[in-house]
Amino acid sequence: MFDRSAAEHVAAAAADQRPGAHVAIVAPGGYGKTALLHHLGNAIGEVTGIPPVTALPPFDRFVDGVLLVDDAHQLDDADLRELRRLATSPDVRLVVAARPWPRRGALAEVLDLTQDQFLPAPLDRDQVRAVLPARLRSERHVEFVHAQTGGVPAFVDRLGRALDPDAELEVPTAAVAEFRRELAGLDEGVLRFLLAAEAGVGLNLDLLVDFLETREVVEVVEAARATGLVGTAGSLLPIAQRAIRVLVPVERRAWIRQRLAELQLARGGQVLPLMRPLVNTGIGGDGAAAAFEAAAAEALPGDPALAARLYAAAITAGRPPVAVAARRAEALALAGDLDGALRLADQVITLEQAPHRTLAATVAAAALAHRGQLGRSAQLYRWAGARHFAVLGSVGVGELAEPADDDGPPTSLSSAISLMAQGLHASVAGTPTTALSKLVRAAATLEPVGRGVLLPDSPAALGALLALHYGELGTATSLLERAIAAGTGGAPLAVRHRLLLAWIAMVRGELPKAGEIVAAARRARSALEPRDWLFAVGIELGVARRAGDAATLGRAWLQAGEAILRHPVDLFTFLPLGELTMAAARLRDESRLAAHLAEARVLLAGLGEPPLWAMPLWWGGLHAAITAGQQEAAEEHAGAIAAAAARDEQFGTIAAAAGCWLDVTAGKVDADAVENAAQGLHGAGLTWDAARLAGRAATRTTDRAAMVRLLDCARMIQGKPVSNRRVSTAELGVKGEEQPPEVSLSDRELQVAELVVSGLTYKDVGDRLFISAKTVEHHVARMRQRLGASSRSELLSQLRTLVGSAGARD
Structure with missing residues (x-):
């Protein structure tokens, strides 16, 4: 292939008629030297009228003409000296092709006599x-x-x-x-x-x-x-x-x-690039075993699954299994195989002469933390000397432990772990803002180095929990998204971070998004660890409850029963426990959670009732009590929230909403107070709760103007268009005239509304409630009349708002 420049070069070389106008072609193998050699020889022959001759040794038989010599780098020195002699003859013209190496002295002398050189280049695209x-x-x-x-x-x-x-x-x-x-x-x-x-x-x-x-x-x-x-x-x-x-x-x-x-x-x-392809070859020997072990250590931060396989290859090559068991357990844990990690770690811990026993203890402690066994995890961390991690386990089971002083080098990892321990301590004994600040700083410090570190929990996850408890959903989202991007904690924490993002989506009313994240987490891991499973079930229950999906709620509740048995109560699972409390009340199965709630109360009491951690249980308990008609219990939970708000105004939003719920349940609706409380919840990110409060208040008021106003408030919070209908003066009534009829909905009407907006036919609704389809139709007609809906679509739109997002109720 000759481009325009190469063709011009060939033409110029062929036209050169000077004595000794020899030409060299120098390029590696495969660059087309032979083809160019004959092409150039033919071009010279056309100009001179002398046909070229392919010259092979011995060269002393050639006396004149155009001689083409290929692969000159393969000629011996005697032949090359003869070529050089021929090059001095005015009757001989040489065209020589050779590779650039070997460049022996005799070949260099021949090439030095050439007047022109071709250096073929690779082809472009x-x-x-x-x-x-x-x-x-x-x-x-x-x-x-x-x-x-x-x-x-x-x-x-x-x-x-x-x-x-x-x-x-x-x-x-x-x-x-x-x-x-x-x-x-x-x-x-x-x-x-x-x-x-x-x-x-x-x-x-x-x-x-x-x-x-x-x-x-x-x-x-x-x-x-x-x-x-x-x-x-x-x-x-x-x-x-x-x-x-x-x-x-x-x-x-x-x-x-x-x-x-x-x-x-x-x-x-580094030996990882060399040993990676050999991991399954079965090669052996001390040298191979040492190289596999070194490669595993290199692979651990970025690819712990590969590191585990390399440690296994080191054993196959002859390394004693106990010599690498602890590090192999660490690799398995970081890769997400906590079963395998625990088996190996326990073997090492029980052997007094085994190397790396403290490492094995920290691996087992981290795995146990993921499985909800925080007490045993804390014991192992203390035995291994990992005192900051021990604080996490201790606080989680209700034992307030002071963070230890740092006695090692101030690395990013040690600083992050120390800040995490300090933040947890402050969440109980200090202020919420101090606790959250320390955990946010810990998460940021850990980001550059946390991908290959085995953690019982991440500062991002703990900070997100606190932020959710404190109504700082923006902070929680930022922490989790950054941790996911940084890969903090490796595979064991990847699911946890995503499930907490799903929780945020759920409380914001983004129910499909929350469901999709949970489904993806279940697909990614064949079996979730107990802690992750508990959160996943809590989200599935919460989504079903908010969507008014009774069938899914029932199925999720069956899983919840096993999930709460597998995971003991600890401080860091109060979010799902609060959600399970509301679901249990809805399904009239409160006894299933009674023991766990009692344990939670004891745990909180041991820590001095820290409001930051208790808030999900108080909020969930309030709504469970309202659903069960337990007024005294509902007032007790609302009172606890109000007491917390007296100490920290950040809790005032929840306290105001709790007070409104008590009033609405009692039939007292202050539209101004409800609207302010709903807007406060919405501002804190609790969009679904905000819309539901306004919608439920609208069903309980006897003031048609207040009802329309609260419906519009609920719809605005949900991002829906508000009603164009306005209440007339005649509807409102004037002095001396009869007041408008009551527009609150009964419990039975709310049940019918919930099922109708979920898409069921009148017959299906009747079958669910054990009433006739005609009775269902009668209920719907009465609701349409009371709400003043001019069409079925307007009625359904108002009913969706009244019963919550897609028809939810307690």
Whole structure:
């Protein structure tokens, strides 16, 4: 393939009639030197009228003419001296092609006599397109061929002849097979360098000196480049790499990698790239075992699953299992296999002479924390000397422990863990803002280093919990999104972070989004850990309750029964416990949670009733009591919330809403107070609760103007258009005239409304409530009359607002 510039160069060389106008063509193998040699010879022959002759040794039989000499680098010194003698004859014109290496002195003398040199370059993409068969000139085929071959003409030709345009883009076996002859003819040193290049060594010259056992590494590298198989950076062309992997026996390639890794390990260098491909080969020996172990340590922060496999390979290679058991347990835990991690960690802990027992203890402690066994987790952390992590477990089970003083170097990791412990302590003994500030700082400090650190919980997750309890949903969202992006805590915490985001979506009224996140979490992990499972079930219950989906609520409640048995009560599960409390009241199954709620009260009492942690239980208890008609219990929970608001005005929003709920339940609706409380909840991110409060108050008021106002408030909070209907003076009544009829809905009407807006027919609604379809129709007609709806669609719209998002009620 000759472009315009190359063609002009050929024409200029052919037209040069000066004596001794010899031409050299120098390029690695595969660059088309032979084709260019004959093309140039023919061009000269056309100008001079003398046909070119392909000259082979012995050269003393040639006395004149245009002589074409190919592969001059393969000639011996005697032949090269004869060529140089011929070059001094005015009747001889030489066109010589050679590789750039080996560049022996005799060859250099011949090339130095040439007046012009051609240095063929790789083909660019346009040139590759031009030489490919028409069937392969699509953009994707051109890009693939160019990337695989580096534009080396011979390799482009090989791949172009073998590619099937309708098949997957991969190098066919037929193209690979053509490299067999080239590899077989290589010098042993060059072949070993190519095998090292295939292993990814590149131009690590110091390592190559030891591996090739020669100081002449540069010469070997140049000889390898001269084959055309190696690029300028010392890396193999992809097609050549593929050929070596197919044509060179795997045993030899494995030995090469093992030898390189042993040399690299002795030098203190990284060995992971060398050992990764050998993880399943079963190679053995002390050197291989040490290299596998070192590679596992390198892989642990970024790919703990690979690290676990590398530790297993080290055992296969001859490393005693107990020697790597603790680190292998850590890798398994970070990869999400807590069962395997616990088994190995327990084995190490029970052996007094086992190495890394404290590491094994911290691995077991972290795994137990994920499974809700915070008390035992704290014991193990204290035994291992990890006092800051022990604080987490202690506080979680109701034992307030002072954060320990830092006695190690102030690294990012130690600083983050210390701040996390301080934040947890402040959440109980200090102020909510102090606690939240420390946890936010801990999460930010941990971000750059937390991906490969095994944690019982993350400061981001704990900070998000506190922010949810405190009505700071924006802070909670930011913490979780940053932790997910940073990969904090690896696989064990990935699901937890996403489930907490789902919880935020749920309380904001984004029910489909919350459901999708939970479904994705269940797909990602075949079996959720107990803590994650409890949160997932809590979200599924919360979504079903808010959506008025009785069937799904019942199914989720069956799972909830097992989830709460598997996970003991601790401080960090009060969010789902509060949601389960409301679901239990709705399903009239409060006894199932009685023991757990009693444990929670004891735990809170042991910590001095910290309002920041107690708020979800108070809020959930309030609504459960309202649903169950337990006025005294509802007032007790509302009173606790009000007491908390007296100490921290941030809780005032919840306290105002709690007071409104008590009044609405008693039939007393202050539209101003309800609207203010609803707007306060909405401002705190509790969109669904806000809309539901306004909607429920609208069903209880006897003031039609207040009803319309509260309905509009609920719809605005939900992002829906408000009603265009306005209440007339006649409807409101004037002095001396009869007041408008009461517009509150009865409990039975609310039940009918909930089922109607869920899409059921009158017959289906009747079957659910054990009444006739006619009675259902009568209820709907009365509601339409009371609400003043002019059409069925307007009625359904108002009913959806009245019963909450998609028809929810307690």
